[in-house]
Amino acid sequence: MPYPRYLKPSSIGEARALLAQTPNCHVLAGGTDLMVQLHTGQVRPNALLDVWGLEELKGITGPDGTLEIGAAEPYSAIIHSPLVARDLPVLADAARTIGTTQIQNRGTIGGNLATASPAGDTIPILLAADAIVITDRRAIPIGGFYTGYRTTVLQSDELIVRIRFPLDGRRIAFRKIGTRQAQAISKVVLAVCREPARIAIGSVAEIPLRATTAEGALAQGDVAGAVEAVAGDIRPIDDVRSTAAYRRAVTRNVLRRLLTD
Amino acid sequence: MITFTVNGNAVTVDASGARRLLDVLREDLGMTGTKEGCGEGECGACSVLIDSAVVNACLVAVGQVEGAEVLTVEGLERDGELAPLQRAFIDHGAAQCGICTPGMLLAAHALLARTPNPTAHDVRIAIAGNLCRCTGYTKIIEAILACRIRAT
Numbered sequence: 001m002p003y004p005r006y007l008k009p010s011s012i013g014e015a016r017a018l019l020a021q022t023p024n025c026h027v028l029a030g031g032t033d034l035m036v037q038l039h040t041g042q043v044r045p046n047a048l049l050d051v052w053g054l055e056e057l058k059g060i061t062g063p064d065g066t067l068e069i070g071a072a073e074p075y076s077a078i079i080h081s082p083l084v085a086r087d088l089p090v091l092a093d094a095a096r097t098i099g100t101t102q103i104q105n106r107g108t109i110g111g112n113l114a115t116a117s118p119a120g121d122t123i124p125i126l127l128a129a130d131a132i133v134i135t136d137r138r139a140i141p142i143g144g145f146y147t148g149y150r151t152t153v154l155q156s157d158e159l160i161v162r163i164r165f166p167l168d169g170r171r172i173a174f175r176k177i178g179t180r181q182a183q184a185i186s187k188v189v190l191a192v193c194r195e196p197a198r199i200a201i202g203s204v205a206e207i208p209l210r211a212t213t214a215e216g217a218l219a220q221g222d223v224a225g226a227v228e229a230v231a232g233d234i235r236p237i238d239d240v241r242s243t244a245a246y247r248r249a250v251t252r253n254v255l256r257r258l259l260t261d
Numbered sequence: 262m263i264t265f266t267v268n269g270n271a272v273t274v275d276a277s278g279a280r281r282l283l284d285v286l287r288e289d290l291g292m293t294g295t296k297e298g299c300g301e302g303e304c305g306a307c308s309v310l311i312d313s314a315v316v317n318a319c320l321v322a323v324g325q326v327e328g329a330e331v332l333t334v335e336g337l338e339r340d341g342e343l344a345p346l347q348r349a350f351i352d353h354g355a356a357q358c359g360i361c362t363p364g365m366l367l368a369a370h371a372l373l374a375r376t377p378n379p380t381a382h383d384v385r386i387a388i389a390g391n392l393c394r395c396t397g398y399t400k401i402i403e404a405i406l407a408c409r410i411r412a413t
Contacts, residue, residue, distance in 0.1 A: 006278025006324045028322060035281065035320040036301040048279050052325050076314065100390025101368065102305060105314040106321070182389030183303060 004038070005047040012056045012136050012159060015049060019157035022047045027159065029057075029072050030106030032099070033115050057110065057161055062087060065167050068134075071110025071160040075122075079104060088129070088165055090172045090191070094122045097176045100183050110160040116150045116207070121176055123208040124191035127200030128172045132164040139164070149206035170195065173258045177250055179241070187242040188250045192258045194218065199226065199255065204234035204247050218259070227256045265326045267292070268336025278324020283307045285323045286333060294334040294363050298392070305391035308364035309333050315371040317390075334363035337370065346370060346408050353404035357395030365391045369405045377410040 007022065009015035019025055026045040028034055029052050037043040051057055057072035060081045067087045069078060075095040078084050084092050098104055098121050112120040113133060125131075126142045133140040136159045145152055154160070172193045178184025189202040197218035202208040211233035217225030236247035264273045267290065274289050286292045286309070298306030300319050307318040310332035337344040346369055349355070356362045365388060372379055372387035379387070384405045385398075393401060 003277035003279040006322065008278065008324060008327070028325075031320045031322060031325070032302055035322065038279070039281065039300060039319070048322065048324075050278070050322065050324060099302070100305065101371070101387060102308055102315055102317045102320075102390045103302060105316050182386075 004045045006050065007047050008050045009054065012054065012161065015051060015054065015159055016136055016157065018047075018049055019159065022049070025049050027051055027114065029108045029111040029114075030074060032103055032107045033111065033117075051110075051159065057159075059162075060084060062167075067165040067167055069109055069163045069165075071113075071162055072108050075104040075107050075109075076101070078109075087167055088125075088172075090174045091122065091125055091165075094125050094174050094176070094191075097121055097178075097181070103183075109163050113145065113160055113163070114152070114154065116146060116152050118149065118205060118207055119186050119189070119203040120208060121186060121189055121202070124189055124200035124202050125172060125174060126163065126165075127208060127210050128191035128193045128198040129165045129170070130198075132166075133160055134162045134164055135160055143210065146207035170198075172198070173261075175254050175258060177254065185241060188236075188247050188254065190251065190254050190258060192255065194259065197226075199230065199233075201230075201234060201251060203241075204236040204251060206235070209234070214255070223256070223259045226259065227252050230255050263323055263327050265328060266330045268332060269330075274323065276323055278322055278327075280323050281319055282309070282321040282323045282326055282331070283318035286318060286331075292333055292335055296360050296363055298360065298364075303392070304361075305364045305368060305388075306361055308367045308391060310367055310371055313371065313374060315368050332367065332370075334366055337366060344370075346373070346405070349404040349407045350401070353400045353407065355396060355400040355404040357393075361391055361393040361395075365393065365401055369408070372405070373408060373410075379406075379409060381406060 024046040028048045028050045058070040061068050078095045079092050131142045170193050174191045176186045176189040178186050186203045191200045197215045199211040199214045211230045213233050214226040214230040231248045236244040286295050296306040298304035302317045302320045309318045368388050384402050
């Protein structure tokens with residue numbers, strides 16, 4: 001099997017140049033998805049651009065009333081970050097539900113975003129927090145990031161640099177439903193905030209989405225109405241992990257619990 | 262050429278940076294202690310430590326360990342003596358077919374380095390990414406707990 005060329009830029013500038021001049025080049029961060037796809041032949045890139053070690057994609061900082069996570073920072077760094085524990089502890093809770101220690105040591109939010117799986121475990125929190133995806137050229141509100149199943153607004157040579165969470169004191173609750181605690185891809189994953197009203201759900205449609213009708217009810221203080229409406233906001237399917245009917249039922253039950261606990 | 266450290270020894274391999282660390286360890290360096298199970302980051306049989314962090318070697322491109330320190334199961338013993346953790350696995354009957362054992366040992370090693378006195382729950386979390394189809398885990402958990410350094 002011919003191996004793709006392996007490119008290791010030392011700066012964002014170099015990474016951009018390499019991406020622009022290398023056709024069919026895939027960005028490699030922690031490799032938890034891409035290395036499997038390479039090995040099985042699901043993807044056959046000409047080159048890998050390794051951003052795992054890029055300093056500009058690392059770091060967890062808190063500038064100006066925000067929390068910023070480097071796109072190539074592994075989930076274990078989020079789990080152990082004092083800044084995350086203080087300012088957005090729910091993000092660490094969600095990171096602990098991802099894969100296993102081995103995966104948490106390699107998987108990154110940047111990778112989760114770029115892979116654009118509808119089941120990305122932390123993405124509902126990004127949606128509930130109105131996070132902003134900072135790339136090498138622009139700031140993309142998370143609500144406009146996904147365009148369809150495994151597709152995003154990212155251009156082919158665009159690099160996610162960090163994720164910015166505005167901090168306004170909102171309290172976000174999170175729950176992931178999977179077959180077991182470790183190493184499970186979610187059947188349903190929710191992040192919920194009462195004020196402002198945010199109901200964000202993964203694994204129930206082709207993209208992680210906000211349940212806008214249910215949010216409208218929640219904004220009126222109508223919890224029962226939100227729980228009633230949420231089933232109409234989602235588009236779950238039957239697949240190897242679960243059924244549409246189960247996902248609908250569980251989404252309602254978990255939403256009710258998150259809003260009444 | 263990619264240079265990194267394996268079990269304290271500097272190694273240089275002439276390999277594509279896109280190859281899996283797992284394959285370079287086993288095929289180029291002849292270190293077959295690291296096993297391949299699923300090849301997709303689910304089973305943990307290929308667990309190794311990179312700069313003290315436990316990872317699945319099947320998910321790491323070897324170019325990514327340039328300059329890093331890799332620890333494999335071959336690096337656990339000292340001066341020909343099994344590490345206490347390895348000895349505990351034997352004493353507790355914590356290995357049967359043995360395919361998961363190297364990965365289990367490294368996941369446990371990483372846990373004990375960070376948390377010298379873990380609870381049984383900590384141990385279960387730490388080896389949640391290491392699948393064993395023989396022993397039923399209980400003996401493995403007992404072996405790891407036997408290596409706790411208790412606060413006195």
